[in-house]
Amino acid sequence: MTQGLNGAPLLRYIRGPNPEQSLPMNAPSDLSMKCEDVLRVELEVFRQEHRDLDEAIRALQDMGRDQLTIQRLKKKKLALKDRIALIEDRLTPDIIA
Numbered sequence: 001m002t003q004g005l006n007g008a009p010l011l012r013y014i015r016g017p018n019p020e021q022s023l024p025m026n027a028p029s030d031l032s033m034k035c036e037d038v039l040r041v042e043l044e045v046f047r048q049e050h051r052d053l054d055e056a057i058r059a060l061q062d063m064g065r066d067q068l069t070i071q072r073l074k075k076k077k078l079a080l081k082d083r084i085a086l087i088e089d090r091l092t093p094d095i096i097a
Contacts, residue, residue, distance in 0.1 A: 036091060039087050043084060046083055056073055
């Protein structure tokens with residue numbers, strides 16, 4: 001996530017029809033309410049974050065220390081994997097055989 005001038009995280013926003021309806025992209029909300037384009041963007045963002053966490057975990061493991069941080073990162077990575085699966089399921093149409 002990029003940082004603003006004061007070092008705080010800079011949030012990206014999804015524009016609604018009215019300015020009052022604009023939400024941060026990472027705001028928790030019902031997947032059924034999001035359009036496919038938004039879901040595809042979120043999917044790519046979550047995949048990149050998942051890859052970044054994988055690299056960070058591997059680097060910490062190579063250094064052989066800070067097991068608590070490694071466990072926390074693994075938990076976050078697993079949560080991202082679950083979120084990615086939910087979005088992929090939402091984007092993939094059901095095929096009834």
